[in-house]
Amino acid sequence: MKLDSLELEDILGADNVALDDETCRIYSEDAANLPMLASQIIDNRFEVVAQPVTVESIRKLLDYTRKYRIPLVPRGNGTSGWGGSIPTRGGICLSLTQMSRVIHLDDYGCTVTAEAGMTWRELLMFLERLGMTLPVYPSSATAATIGGFVASGGLGIGSSKHGDIREQVVGLEAVLANGMLVRVGDLQLGPQPDQLEKEAREGTKWLESFLEESGLNLKEVLTGTYGTLGIITKVTLRTVPRLQLLPFACSFGNMNDLVQAAQKILENALPYHLRYLDSNHTSKLAALIGWPLERGNFILAGALHGTIYDNEDAMGAVTTIVEEGKGIMLEENRADFYWSERLFPLRFKRQGPSLVPAEVLVPVENLALIHEDTLAALGNSKIAVEGTIGADGEASYLVWILDDERKKLRYTIGWHRSFDIASLAPKHQGSAYAIALWNTHHAADFYGAAKFNQLVELKKKVDPSNLLNPLKVFGGRAQFAWQSQAFGFVVGYLAALIVGSVGPNLLGLEWLRTLLASTPHPLLPIQLIWILSFLGGGLGLLIIKLMTVNQALSVGIPLLRLVDRLIRK
Numbered sequence: 001m002k003l004d005s006l007e008l009e010d011i012l013g014a015d016n017v018a019l020d021d022e023t024c025r026i027y028s029e030d031a032a033n034l035p036m037l038a039s040q041i042i043d044n045r046f047e048v049v050a051q052p053v054t055v056e057s058i059r060k061l062l063d064y065t066r067k068y069r070i071p072l073v074p075r076g077n078g079t080s081g082w083g084g085s086i087p088t089r090g091g092i093c094l095s096l097t098q099m100s101r102v103i104h105l106d107d108y109g110c111t112v113t114a115e116a117g118m119t120w121r122e123l124l125m126f127l128e129r130l131g132m133t134l135p136v137y138p139s140s141a142t143a144a145t146i147g148g149f150v151a152s153g154g155l156g157i158g159s160s161k162h163g164d165i166r167e168q169v170v171g172l173e174a175v176l177a178n179g180m181l182v183r184v185g186d187l188q189l190g191p192q193p194d195q196l197e198k199e200a201r202e203g204t205k206w207l208e209s210f211l212e213e214s215g216l217n218l219k220e221v222l223t224g225t226y227g228t229l230g231i232i233t234k235v236t237l238r239t240v241p242r243l244q245l246l247p248f249a250c251s252f253g254n255m256n257d258l259v260q261a262a263q264k265i266l267e268n269a270l271p272y273h274l275r276y277l278d279s280n281h282t283s284k285l286a287a288l289i290g291w292p293l294e295r296g297n298f299i300l301a302g303a304l305h306g307t308i309y310d311n312e313d314a315m316g317a318v319t320t321i322v323e324e325g326k327g328i329m330l331e332e333n334r335a336d337f338y339w340s341e342r343l344f345p346l347r348f349k350r351q352g353p354s355l356v357p358a359e360v361l362v363p364v365e366n367l368a369l370i371h372e373d374t375l376a377a378l379g380n381s382k383i384a385v386e387g388t389i390g391a392d393g394e395a396s397y398l399v400w401i402l403d404d405e406r407k408k409l410r411y412t413i414g415w416h417r418s419f420d421i422a423s424l425a426p427k428h429q430g431s432a433y434a435i436a437l438w439n440t441h442h443a444a445d446f447y448g449a450a451k452f453n454q455l456v457e458l459k460k461k462v463d464p465s466n467l468l469n470p471l472k473v474f475g476g477r478a479q480f481a482w483q484s485q486a487f488g489f490v491v492g493y494l495a496a497l498i499v500g501s502v503g504p505n506l507l508g509l510e511w512l513r514t515l516l517a518s519t520p521h522p523l524l525p526i527q528l529i530w531i532l533s534f535l536g537g538g539l540g541l542l543i544i545k546l547m548t549v550n551q552a553l554s555v556g557i558p559l560l561r562l563v564d565r566l567i568r569k
């Protein structure tokens with residue numbers, strides 16, 4: 001791989017390129033603490049961090065990566081934990097955080113256009129001063145970027161009323177992996193001169209003609225595909241008027257009662273946000289804050305957003321549903337507390353100090369069942385469960401597994417638990433919450449087989465060398481470290497040696513034993529069995545080199561599970 005820092009500085013500006021180890025290390029991580037074994041299957045260290053400030057420089061950077069065949073990973077602020085923004089083959093980190101301006105506000109049409117690197121908090125601050133707000137934003141709003149959340153898709157604060165973040169995207173601009181600029185939907189750029197109009201028209205036309213044959217729509221290609229097909233540069237989002245926000249919170253004795261009340265509240269009170277916390281979560285929170293536990297310690301908390309008259313009616317409906325559903329309405333100060341906590345869901349991390357996330361999407365009516373299965377699967381692991389209930393009745397079920405990454409071996413062994421939870425989803429008519437890197441074996445179910453095949457075709461078309469965010473969503477060959485390659489060689493070598501030494505005796509094949517003990521040529525005074533063992537080693541090495549990440553995980557995860565069981569016994 002050729003990395004020419006001068007050429008990169010020419011493209012991006014000298015201040016926007018970092019090559020030092022410390023910066024590259026920091027940008028190579030996301031919110032999850034990776035176990036040491038991860039570096040055996042991916043090359044998880046960037047060599048350069050690039051922070052472009054213009055769309056043109058992103059296009060030139062993509063030309064550069066194609067010219068030298070260098071992998072490139074788009075990154076917002078790395079707040080996700082599914083490996084979407086970490087490197088898998090080294091290369092360049094394309095950090096979008098310097099592109100963070102509001103481009104256009106249409107207060108009558110209720111839309112706002114911003115650059116992809118802006119954080120949700122910054123955009124909320126801009127809008128709320130003007131009497132508007134966002135229908136949906138992630139609970140990581142203080143750090144997560146617009147591009148990162150739109151590229152991931154998913155539920156956030158406000159999704160109980162307004163649905164998934166993808167539904168809030170009115171239009172977007174992106175640079176495809178092949179360098180083409182595309183504009184999707186009703187992207188609003190305002191009155192300023194548009195220097196890229198011609199390029200955008202050509203690129204969009206090209207993409208439309210490709211998609212016409214495939215049946216995919218432009219928006220679904222770029223939202224929820226984790227930056228594998230293109231880099232989002234600008235997004236036009238829906239806004240809503242900022243009305244009265246009225247938090248509420250109630251407690252229940254068990255998950256079943258909570259779920260039943262949640263379904264009724266969703267239907268009858270149209271809450272803006274509806275979030276639940278299980279007793280494992282609330283007990284940890286209570287210990288940290290020093291407040292007594294609620295009487296029922298399964299919490300359903302949320303907020304209504306509407307006129308004071310709408311909210312009065314809706315709050316009446318919530319109170320009736322909770323009281324009839326064996327729940328307790330909590331006092332106003334508790335409701336306010338849970339509302340303000342929505343942006344700090346990791347407060348209990350210090351009890352870890354590390355967190356392993358596991359998240360699935362299930363119909364709300366199956367929450368209690370998957371919770372039971374999770375508790376059974378995770379035994380006495382330290383966990384905290386929470387989730388958001390979406391407008392369409394789908395709920396996220398997020399398990400934070402508390403662990404300690406400083407205990408390297410134990411932490412690595414326990415890593416299988418995150419995969420175990422994801423594999424519970426189909427039993428409960430659910431799916432993985434996110435695909436990114438670690439869930440690619442769920443990709444066909446997640447997108448639907450037909451759509452996934454079309455995405456695969458598009459990926460081949462726009463990124464034939466698999467340089468843009470490699471291994472994410474579409475999987476691919478693992479990048480094994482030398483230790484794993486040596487392991488493959490040794491295992492192959494020993495297997496061939498054992499079979500060659502013991503096999504002929506066991507099978508009573510004297511001729512084979514004699515043959516293996518012979519030397520093939522006077523100029524090569526080595527017994528045939530040693531040569532075969534060496535070839536066995538070569539085969540072991542080849543198998544390792546050809547393995548995909550999914551295959552490596554499907555061997556590795558059951559092994560970790562087995563070792564974990566043996567240790568616990």
Ligand SMILES: Cc1cc2nc3c(=O)[nH]c(=O)nc-3n(C[C@H](O)[C@H](O)[C@H](O)COP(=O)(O)OP(=O)(O)OC[C@H]3O[C@@H](n4cnc5c(N)ncnc54)[C@H](O)[C@@H]3O)c2cc1C
Nearest residue numbers: 076077078079080084139140145147148149151154227232
């Ligand atoms: C405390 C906390 C709360 C969270 N709450 C939520 C929540 O409410 N809902 C939820 O769904 N998730 C949540 N998450 C997960 C995560 O924060 C979100 O997915 C978030 O939107 C990611 O934003 P980011 O800027 O950090 O993106 P990153 O983590 O940097 O990237 C996420 C993915 O998007 C890609 N990407 C980033 N920017 C671009 C771009 N401009 N163009 C193309 N691809 C891009 C990356 O390559 C990667 O695949 C939470 C995480 C934490 C730590």
